[in-house]
Amino acid sequence: MGKLTIGCFSSLVGSLSLDFAVKLSEAAVKKGHTVDLWLSGNATMLSKKGQKAFKDYSHLQKPIQELFTTGSFQMTACEACAEARGYHKEDTMEGCKRFSMDWYLASCFSADRVLHIGGD
């Protein structure tokens, strides 16, 4: 089975790109692949804990937490991008890592496929 690395820059709720990235992660993990999801720029918002579910907005915290339990999925937020937006370590969802951008490049190094979703 392969490894998929997905990088996303798009914001939570403001666009559906993160929803797509999470759905793709679910599908890949279900097929037996491992997935690294890298959150940079506005996408770091997905790493914030305490997201509430409303029917008018995407709610990705639950599927992310389910993905963490598979052991085949890791999600990492860009530390600088998060700090710049006021999301500190203590605000981070349990299971989500925080590293600098070189972590993403290293993940790309060992990935069989990379899907990079830039911009909003």
Add this chain to the structure above:
Amino acid sequence: MATKRLGFIIRGLPYKTEASRLAMTHAIASQSVEIYLEDGDMVEPVVCFVGDGVLNCLKNQQAMKHYGITSLEQHIKNSLLLDLKVLICKEDIERLGIKEASLIMDAEDIGGETKAQIVPYSEIQKEMESVDHLLLS
């Protein structure tokens, strides 16, 4: 021991969104990626500016003065200082009436030796076909 080549393709306008800045900062992050890799493994980025993305390469950007942030010009110069390959699409600068003299072609003022290259799109396409992973911004 292996080298993986990553192609960062920058298509968006500077300052309108964060995309081109993030592409540049991620490419520059290749300088410290070794901490996560096995000995001898490397990541080699190539940065290509196409479409409206060539406007990121204009000289004399005043981002610090107007927005209080570092300019894309500084990031491009840092890339050249670090010897990253920087390609600018020839057809797109012609389409926008931009002369080479208006573009950031080197980082001599900060001690860089590598120069940016203006190349036809066909060459950028070859680069996109040759990299291990393509990262479009």
